[in-house]
Amino acid sequence: MTMDQLKRQAAARALEEVRDGMKLGLGTGSTAKHFVELLGERVRAGLKVVGVPTSEATRADAQRCCVPLTTLDDIDRLDLTVDGADEIDPALDLIKGGGGALLREKIVAAASDRMIVIADDSKWVDALGRYPLPVEVIPFGLAATQRAMRTAFAESEVSGQMAVRKAKDGHVFVTDGGHWIIDAHLGRIRNAARLATLLSAIPGVVEHGLFIGLASTAVLAGAQGIRVVERH
Numbered sequence: 001m002t003m004d005q006l007k008r009q010a011a012a013r014a015l016e017e018v019r020d021g022m023k024l025g026l027g028t029g030s031t032a033k034h035f036v037e038l039l040g041e042r043v044r045a046g047l048k049v050v051g052v053p054t055s056e057a058t059r060a061d062a063q064r065c066c067v068p069l070t071t072l073d074d075i076d077r078l079d080l081t082v083d084g085a086d087e088i089d090p091a092l093d094l095i096k097g098g099g100g101a102l103l104r105e106k107i108v109a110a111a112s113d114r115m116i117v118i119a120d121d122s123k124w125v126d127a128l129g130r131y132p133l134p135v136e137v138i139p140f141g142l143a144a145t146q147r148a149m150r151t152a153f154a155e156s157e158v159s160g161q162m163a164v165r166k167a168k169d170g171h172v173f174v175t176d177g178g179h180w181i182i183d184a185h186l187g188r189i190r191n192a193a194r195l196a197t198l199l200s201a202i203p204g205v206v207e208h209g210l211f212i213g214l215a216s217t218a219v220l221a222g223a224q225g226i227r228v229v230e231r232h
Contacts, residue, residue, distance in 0.1 A: 001223065003120055003122075004030070006120040006121075006221040006222065007030060007031040007034050007118070007119070007120055007221065008034040008038075009226060010031060010034075010118035010119060010120065010219045010220065011031060011032075011034035011035035011037075011038055011082075012034075012038055013118070013221070013226050013228070014035060014082045014118045014219050015038050015039060015042065017080060017082075017114075017116060017217075018039065018042070018047070019079075020047060020048050020049070021048055021049070022049050022079040022080060023049070023050055023051075023052070023070070023077070023078045023079050024049055024050070024051045024052070024078060024079065024080055024081065024082065025052050025054065025080070025082070025083070025108035025109065025111070025115075026052065026053045026054060026058050026062055026067070026081075026082070026083075026108075027054055027058065027081065027082055027083025027084055027108075028054045028055040028057060028083070028084075028099050028101035028104075028105060029083070029084040029098070029099045029101075030084070031084035031119055032054075032058065032082065032084045032118070033061055034118075035082050035118060036051075036061045036062050036065055036067060037061070039051075039065065039067055040064075040065025040066050040067050041065075043065070043066055043067050043068070044066055049067070050068045050070045050075075051067050051068065051069050051070070052069070052070060052075075052078060052108055052111075053069060054083065054101050054104040054105045054108050055099070055100075055101040055105075055176055056176050057099075057101075058101075072107070072111055077111060077112070077113060078111050078112040078113065079112070079113055079114070080113065080114045080115075080116065081108055081112040081114070081115045081116070082115075082116045082118060083096070083105055083108075083109065083115065083116075083117060084096075084117065084118055084119055084123075085117045085119055085123055085218075086098040086123065087123055087125050087128050087129075087130065087131045088117055088119060088123050088124050088125065088215070088218050088220075089124075089126065089127060089192075090229075091231070091232075092117070092215040092216070092217075092218055092229065092231045093128060093192055093193075093210070093212050093213070093215075094128075094209075094210070094214070094215055095129075095131050095134075095209050095210065095211075096134075096209045096211050097133075097134030097136070097208075097209030098131070098134065100134070100165070100173060100175050100176075100181060101175070101176065102134055102207055102208070102209045103175065103177055103179070103207040104176060104177070106207055106211060106214070109214045109215075110214065114216045115216055115217075116215070116216070116217045116219060117215045117217070117218045117219070118218075118219045119219075119220055119221075120221050121220040121221065121227065123220070124218075124220055127188050127189065127190070128188075128189045128192050128210070129158070129186045129187050129188045129189035129192075130187070130188070132183040132185045132186075133183070133184045133186055133189070133208065133209055133210065134165070134181050134182070134183055134184075134208070134209040135149065135181065135182045135183075135184060135199060135205055135208045136175060136177070136179045136180070136181050136205070136206040136207045137179060137180050137181070137204050137205055137206060138179060138204050138206060139179070139180050140204070141204050142180070142204070144204065145182075145202060145203075145204030145205060146162055146182065148202045148203075148204070148205075149162065149182070149184070149199065149205070150162075152195065152198035152199050152201075153184070153186065153195070155194075155198055156189070156190070156191055156194050156195040156198060157191070158186040158187065158188075158189055158190070158195065159186070160184055160186040160187060161184075161185045162182050162183070162184050162185075163182065163183050163185075164180055164181070164182055165181040165183050177206070179206050189210075192210050192212060193210075195210060196210040196212050215231065216230065216231050217229070217230055217231070
């Protein structure tokens with residue numbers, strides 16, 4: 001079975017949690033795209049839901065699939081967000097942001113009663129950090145922000161190279177919010193919660209890709225089938 005088929009399996013399993021009348025957060029990335037497409041099939045068959053997309057790309061996918069959309073300005077809470085992840089640890093803490101949508105993804109996840117993470121089982125790790133940690137930053141004062149990030153890394157007992165993310169055309173990648181992303185190659189993050197707190201306190205940091213305590217369920221698809229992990 002291909003990686004893409006595994007992702008679609010995970011998306012299909014998460015779709016089983018969707019009920020008529022739900023308000024949904026719609027994630028960003030290749031696995032979340034499968035969820036939006038499958039959700040669209042259910043909507044066209046009569047399911048009544050409304051979604052809040054976490055990126056302009058997801059907005060376009062949802063509109064193409066006929067999924068009705070709203071915003072967090074018009075509704076108070078979401079029943080469920082379904083999104084992918086770049087890494088998932090046994091506590092269901094995550095690294096997200098490989099697709100560059102971490103800010104909107106975290107806003108939507110935090111406004112949700114539940115968050116289901118869908119992924120192929122290669123995303124499951126015993127400790128976060130093998131995948132580069134995305135940190136969304138304001139371009140102004142970038143060097144000062146990076147110095148403060150190095151201090152936060154040192155206080156969290158991690159270190160590594162930082163690189164401003166580039167788009168496929170070679171120019172700096174710009175998020176939907178108009179910010180830049182620094183990818184920090186840190187290796188094993190021993191205390192992700194502490195690092196998250198320290199990064200959040202830096203003025204030039206808009207958001208970071210450590211999603212601590214937000215996911216309630218992980219749906220992992222692998223060669224042996226579907227594995228569902230609940231937060232303890």
